Amino acid sequence: MPPHFAPPLQTSGWLNSNKPLDVPDFRGRVLIIEAFQMLCPGCVSHGLPQAQRIAEAFPNEQVAVIGLHTVFEHHEAQGTRAALAAFAHEYRLNFPIGIDQQDGRLPVTMTAYNMKGTPTLVVIDRSGFLRFQRFGHVDDLILGSIIGTLLAEPLPTQEPEEERQTDR
Amino acid sequence: MPPHFAPPLQTSGWLNSNKPLDVPDFRGRVLIIEAFQMLCPGCVSHGLPQAQRIAEAFPNEQVAVIGLHTVFEHHEAQGTRAALAAFAHEYRLNFPIGIDQQDGRLPVTMTAYNMKGTPTLVVIDRSGFLRFQRFGHVDDLILGSIIGTLLAEPLPTQEPEEERQTDR
C-alpha cells in the first residue's frame, strides 16, 4: 500500500493553541500526533512522556508534536474540556492538544485514522503523507530512525492545496 | 511529642468497600493511608504504586492499605465519584478508597491530619496511634522498616472504644 494523505483532524476544541490546527498547517515539518486519553495508564506512563521527549529532542521547526484527545470511554470523567485542561496543566503538556470530535461510538478522527486504542502514535511526513502509525509502545530508537529518515527526505516544493481539497 | 490517636476519617463515600471505614476498623493491623488526587502526577507515578506494592508485600491481616481522595484543586475534573471510579478502574486500584469530605478550602480529613499536599503517606499502628506521616516521596527501605517495627510491637489487648469516643 502506498502512503496516503493523512486524514484531516476533526476537532471540537484545542488547548495550547489559539486556533484550530490541521495537517496542512505543519507542511514542511515532520508531524507527530500522540492520540491519548487522560485516564489511560499507558498514555500517562509511556505515550505522553515519549511525545514530550520528541518535542525536546528535535527543533520545533523540523519536528512538530501535537496531542489528540480521543475519548472513547469514561466520557463522564474525561469528556469535559475542564478535565483535560486540568490534566494538561498538571502533567505540563505544552504542545497543542486537539479534542477529537464526538460523533457516535468512537471519536471522528480516531475512526478516520482507524486507531485501535490509546496510546497511538502517528508520524506524518513533511508533505502530509501518513508514514507510520502504531498502537501501544514504540521503541525510541525505532521512532528516532523513522523521524531521521523523514528528515532526510527533500522538502515539498509545490503547494498541495488542490490535492488536499479533494481529499476532504 | 508523644504519638496521638489518628483523627477519624470523615468521608462522603467509598470505593471498593460496601461500608464506610474508619481507623478503629483496622485495630490489630498496621494501617497505611495513601492520600492522593487522581490528577496529581507524583501520586500516579510514585505514591499509588508504592501503596499497591505494600498491599502485595504484606499479608492483608497484618497490614491494611486504603486510599483517601483528598481533592483540594481541580474540583471540576476530580470532584465527582464517577471520575474517581474511572481512575480507580483504569489504574486497577483494589484497596478501599475513601472520598475526603469537602467543607471549605481543604477537605476535612486532610485538614485534621494537617497534610501539606498530595501524595501523603500515613502509618497508623495496631492500636490506632498515628506513628508516621510524610508528604512526598518515601523510600521503600525506610517505609518497610517502619512497618516492620510496628509489626514487632505487641498486639493491643483491651478495647479502646471509650478513649476513641473522647477523641472525636
Place this chain on the structure above:
Amino acid sequence: MPPHFAPPLQTSGWLNSNKPLDVPDFRGRVLIIEAFQMLCPGCVSHGLPQAQRIAEAFPNEQVAVIGLHTVFEHHEAQGTRAALAAFAHEYRLNFPIGIDQQDGRLPVTMTAYNMKGTPTLVVIDRSGFLRFQRFGHVDDLILGSIIGTLLAEPLPTQEPEEERQTDR
C-alpha cells in the same frame, strides 16, 4: 528450625577495613552481608546498589553493611585483589569488603552459609543470629520490614564470647 549463630567469616583479605572483620565485631548492630562477584550482572545492577541504599538509609551505629566477594567462577578475571579493588573503586563501594577464602570448588564462607549463588543477601541480628538469607532479588519493602523488626528487638545484654567459641 530455630535461628542459629551466623557462621564465622573466613576471609583471605579485606578492602575498606584495616583489619579482618567477623560477625561478633558487629554485636549490637543489625549486620547486612552482601555476597557478590564483581562480574555478576545481578550483583552490579541490583544487589550492590541495594546494599549501598541500606548503608545510606540507616544510621551506621544501628545497621552495618559489608560485602563478601565469593568468587566461584572466572577466577582468572575476578580472583585478584587488584581486580576487586579496581571494581570497588569504580563503583564507589565504601563499605568493608571481605574476600572469601578459596579452598576447593566453592569459597569457604559461601559453603558455610550454604549460599546458592550471587547475589545473596544475609541479615544477622544484633546478637549474632542468622535471621534471613536470600539468593537473588529481595524487595526493598520486605527487606526494610525485616530490618525494622530486628531493630525493635532488645539489645543483647551479656557477652556471648563462650557460646561463640563453641560455635567455631
Place this chain on the structure above:
Amino acid sequence: MPPHFAPPLQTSGWLNSNKPLDVPDFRGRVLIIEAFQMLCPGCVSHGLPQAQRIAEAFPNEQVAVIGLHTVFEHHEAQGTRAALAAFAHEYRLNFPIGIDQQDGRLPVTMTAYNMKGTPTLVVIDRSGFLRFQRFGHVDDLILGSIIGTLLAEPLPTQEPEEERQTDR
C-alpha cells in the same frame, strides 16, 4: 569540518569474531562502535545496553554493532583477554569486540579517534565516513534519528579501496 574517513581499528585481538575486523568490512552498512571498559559503570549501565538495543532494533545487514575495549586504566584488572571474555560472557555481549591495541598511555585506536573517555559511541556511514561521535550518554531518539538519516542516504556505488589505502 567535512566528514572524514573513520580511522582504522588497530586491535590486538577480537572476541565473537574469528578474524580481525576493520571499518571497510562494514561498507554498505551503518556501523556503530561502542568504545567501553569492562569496569566502567556508565558503560555497564548505559553504553553497552544501548549498543545491545541497537543490535536488536535494526536488521544486521543494515546496521552493524561492534564493541571496542579501550582500556586506559586499571590495566591489571581489565587488561587480559580472559577478563574481557568473562565479562562478555556474563553480560551476554554477542557482537564482535575488538581489543584496542596498547601502546603508550592511551590505546591506539582510542587516540586515533580522539576519544575523551568511556563510554564513547561512534557512528560511521555506509561509505566509511565518521558521522557522529559522543562521549557519555546519547539519547535513544537522537541516536535513532542519526541512524535513520544515514540509512536514507544512497548506498556507496564504487569501490573506495585506493582512498582507504592512502588513509592508512
